[in-house]
Each structure stands twice: as structure tokens, then as C-alpha cells.
Amino acid sequence: MTVIDPxxxxxxxxxxxxxxxxxxxxxxxxxxxxxxxxxxxxxxxxLSMLQGAHRRGELREGARIVESTSGTLGIGLAYVAQSMGHxxxxxxxxxxxxxxxxxxxxxxxxxxIVHEPHPDGGWQRARLDTLHHILACESTAFWPNQYDNPDNxxxxxxxxxxxxxxxxxxxxxxxxxLVCSVGxxxxxxxxxxxxxxxxxxxxxxxxxxxxxxxxGQPATHRVMRGLGSSVHPGNxxxxxxxxxxxxxxxxxxxxxxxxxxxxxHTGGWSTGAAATVAGWAASQWSxxxxxxxxxxxxxxxxxxxxxxxxxxxxxLEPPRTTPHEIDDCRDHTLCWTRxxxxxxxxxxxxxxxxxxx
Numbered sequence: 090m091t092v093i094d095p096x097x098x099x100x101x102x103x104x105x106x107x108x109x110x111x112x113x114x115x116x117x118x119x120x121x122x123x124x125x126x127x128x129x130x131x132x133x134x135x136l137s138m139l140q141g142a143h144r145r146g147e148l149r150e151g152a153r154i155v156e157s158t159s160g161t162l163g164i165g166l167a168y169v170a171q172s173m174g175h176x177x178x179x180x181x182x183x184x185x186x187x188x189x190x191x192x193x194x195x196x197x198x199x200x201x202i203v204h205e206p207h208p209d210g211g212w213q214r215a216r217l218d219t220l221h222h223i224l225a226c227e228s229t230a231f232w233p234n235q236y237d238n239p240d241n242x243x244x245x246x247x248x249x250x251x252x253x254x255x256x257x258x259x260x261x262x263x264x265x266x267l268v269c270s271v272g273x274x275x276x277x278x279x280x281x282x283x284x285x286x287x288x289x290x291x292x293x294x295x296x297x298x299x300x301x302x303x304x305g306q307p308a309t310h311r312v313m314r315g316l317g318s319s320v321h322p323g324n325x326x327x328x329x330x331x332x333x334x335x336x337x338x339x340x341x342x343x344x345x346x347x348x349x350x351x352x353x354h355t356g357g358w359s360t361g362a363a364a365t366v367a368g369w370a371a372s373q374w375s376x377x378x379x380x381x382x383x384x385x386x387x388x389x390x391x392x393x394x395x396x397x398x399x400x401x402x403x404x405l406e407p408p409r410t411t412p413h414e415i416d417d418c419r420d421h422t423l424c425w426t427r428x429x430x431x432x433x434x435x436x437x438x439x440x441x442x443x444x445x446x
Contacts (some may be wrong), residue, residue: 096172099136102126111364112410115242115371117257118378119264121252122354122366124385131165131383134275137244137338138233141168148228153178153230155223157216158362159314160189161359161384162235162273166194178230179401180220182212184314184365188309189388211308211319221406235273237323245279252280252314252379253287263288265376268367270296270359271333274324280381281329292374294409296366298358304333305418305434312338312402313358327433333418336362336428340408345370346394349386359383365425369411 102125108117123130142148154170163179170177179193182203190200201223202269209213225232235241256264267284269277281293297305301317302308304327308319316336332402341361348355348364355361360382367380392398399405412427420428 091369096136096169098124099132099169100126100251102248102251104252104259105264105353105354106259107348107352107354107364109136109347109368110366111347111351112219112340112408113366113368113372114366115303118148118367118371118380119252119256119261120354120367120379120433121248121381123355123381123383124356124422128165128168129161129384130276131162131167133165133248134235134241134244134279135162135169135233138235138238138240138380139175140174140241141167141240142233145171145236148175149229149232153227154193154233155180155220155227156233157181157213157220160193160196160233160388161315163189163193163198164196166233167198171197178223180216180223182206182216184212186388186391188391194386195399197406209308211310213319219322228379229439235275235324236318236320238275238358240326241273241275242282242325243277246283246288248381249280249283250277252284252380255381256377262353263373263377264291266292266294266370266377268296268363268370268378268380270363270364270381271325271397272316272318272322272359273406274303274322274326276381276383278324278326278329281324285329292331293329294366294370295330296359296362297333298362299335299336299422299424299426300432302333304335304431306335310403313341313362316359316362317355321434324435325433332427333427334366334412334428335364335422336365337408337425338402339404339406340365340425342393342399342404343408345386345389350395354382355386356388357362360391365408 298317300311302310344361344364
């Protein structure tokens with residue numbers, strides 16, 4: 090009998106043609122459905138970060154892994170850490186959905202729950218402060234630092250190669266546009282950087298959330314979890330992007346629900362935002378458009394797919410079907426907005442590095 094290595098099976102998600110008319114009718118685009126890959130999208134980066142730390146001697150045998158997460162990376166890290174024999178503590182906040190908390194605990198993770206946001210850096214900053222306190226108390230613990238770890242991006246180069254192979258299998262030689270959601274900057278940098286090497290003319294569109302600080306906007310409260318950031322991750326390769334879109338929760342909810350009805354491949358906030366921009370891009374460019382659906386719908390059944398929850402937040406009202414245009418990333422945004430002039434924010438990253446290991 091052949092024994093399957095669980096870590097060797099990470100990735101290998103299908104590429105699917107999406108035709109659901111979101112945010113408007115379009116000729117279709119391709120999406121990698123990462124929820125159907127073992128461990129999900131973030132298992133790719135989790136495996137890369139932990140294996141890289143092992144090779145360099147930064148992660149000792151049996152040492153505890155500690156990381157801050159809004160949920161999705163936690164699944165990948167818990168899966169990989171358990172397979173490699175490491176205990177794991179995940180720092181989350183009290184807005185994390187109870188079903189996700191239960192799933193992370195079922196995967197063997199210990200949860201440290203933060204109950205108050207940082208006055209300036211929000212939940213993300215508060216989680217990082219708690220994480221550093223844990224590291225100070227446990228000298229052998231290891232922080233992968235998903236925000237500023239080159240191994241995060243490196244873990245997605247295989248995803249880029251899968252896209253090339255999958256497109257070739259359906260007779261498509263190259264993509265014209267890549268649409269990537271941006272949080273820690275890992276998968277956008279890893280996939281975008283590799284595909285730009287292969288296809289120098291590739292147009293890369295970053296997808297951020299309203300209220301995120303990544304591309305120069307002030308950090309404000311974000312309804313959408315797992316997309317955007319209130320800090321400035323070192324993984325983000327600003328020069329790589331040809332344009333950026335800030336998508337609102339109304340557009341993301343509409344996209345997720347329309348995808349569920351019209352194609353059965355749907356997901357959460359990042360998936361809805363990416364689908365919104367990919368559908369728009371498919372209506373603007375004649376070549377192949379590719380995007381990545383980072384997660385599935387399961388953790389969002391009580392939010393995105395709950396009529397009462399959405400109605401309380403006016404998220405079921407008609408969304409925008411085209412983006413508002415601005416000339417400077419620092420111009421104020423209140424709705425789905427597009428900017429074709431991407432520059433790095435004029436601030437230093439607020440993510441502290443130097444984990445114990």
C-alpha cells in the first residue's frame with residue numbers, strides 16, 4: 090500500500106473557468122480554487138516558512154510555533170505544524186467566528202484571544218503585541234512572521250507554475266492579467282513575481298479592502314477579515330503592481346453570493362473581492378484573466394451568507410458595478426476604488442521582526 094505524505098500533497102488546487110456575471114457580464118476568467126487544495130491556500134506558505142526555518146536552524150525540533158492570524162493562515166499553520174511535530178499557539182481576536190475557533194482547536198492549536206483592539210493599529214497591532222509578550226516568556230518559541238518573511242512569498246511559486254501548466258492544458262499560452270488579493274503580501278508577491286518572470290507583459294492588479302493601510306490609505310475599521318492590513322507588511326512588492334483596487338464589503342458579499350448561485354465555487358471576503366475585480370478586468374481586457382480564490386465559504390455562513398447579519402450592515406443593497414477612479418493612492422476612498430499609480434506608502438513597516446528561535 091502506498092503511504093501518502095500529507096505535506097507532499099499541499100497545493101494542487103484546480104483551475105476553473107468562472108462565468109458568473111459579477112460585477113457585470115463578462116466573457117469569463119480563470120480562478121484557482123484554493124479551498125479544494127489540501128490545507129488551503131495558506132498551507133503553501135506555512136510549509137515554506139517552517140521548512141525554511143528548519144533548514145536555517147531557527148526552528149528547533151519540537152519547539153512551539155506562535156503566530157498572529159485572522160483565521161486562514163491559522164488553518165495552514167496548524168495543519169503543517171501538526172504534521173511536523175510542533176505545538177502551535179495562534180493569537181486571534183474576539184471577532185474571530187466561533188466555528189473558526191473550534192476548527193483551529195480541533196486542528197491542535199492553542200488559541201490566545203485578544204479582547205481589545207490597539208488604539209492606533211487595531212486588532213492586528215493588538216494581536217502582534219500579545220504575540221511578542223508570548224515570545225518574551227518562551228525563549229524557544231518561533232514566530233514565522235508571515236508579514237515580513239521571504240519564505241512566505243517563496244511558498245507560492247509552485248502555485249504560479251501550476252497556473253502556467255493548468256492554462257496550457259486548456260490551450261492558453263499566457264495570461265494577460267493577474268488579479269491578486271493582498272493581505273500579508275505573500276501570495277501576490279510569490280505568484281506575481283514568478284509569472285512576471287515568465288510573462289513580462291503581464292498586468293498585475295492588487296485587490297485591497299476599504300479601510301486597509303497597505304497602499305497608503307489610513308487604517309480604519311474593516312468589516313472584511315483576512316483582506317488588507319492595518320500595518321505595512323514587508324512582503325508587499327509595490328513596484329510589481331500596475332494598479333490597485335479597494336473593494337467594499339457590499340461588493341464582496343454580492344460576489345460571493347452570485348458565485349454560489351452561478352458557479353458553485355465561492356468563498357469569503359478575499360474571494361468575493363478578487364472575483365469582483367477579476368470579473369471587471371475580464372470585461373476590460375481581451376486576453377486571459379487569472380485570479381486566486383483564497384478560501385471556501387464554510388467560515389462565512391453566519392456572516393456573508395446570513396441574510397440577517399448582512400441586512401443589519403446594509404450589505405444587501407445593490408453594489409457598484411464599476412470602480413471609482415482616483416489619481417493618487419492617498420486620495421480618499423469611500424467605495425470600490427481604482428488607482429493606476431501605485432507607490433509604497435511613505436512610512437516604515439510597523440511589523441516588528443526578530444522572533445525568538
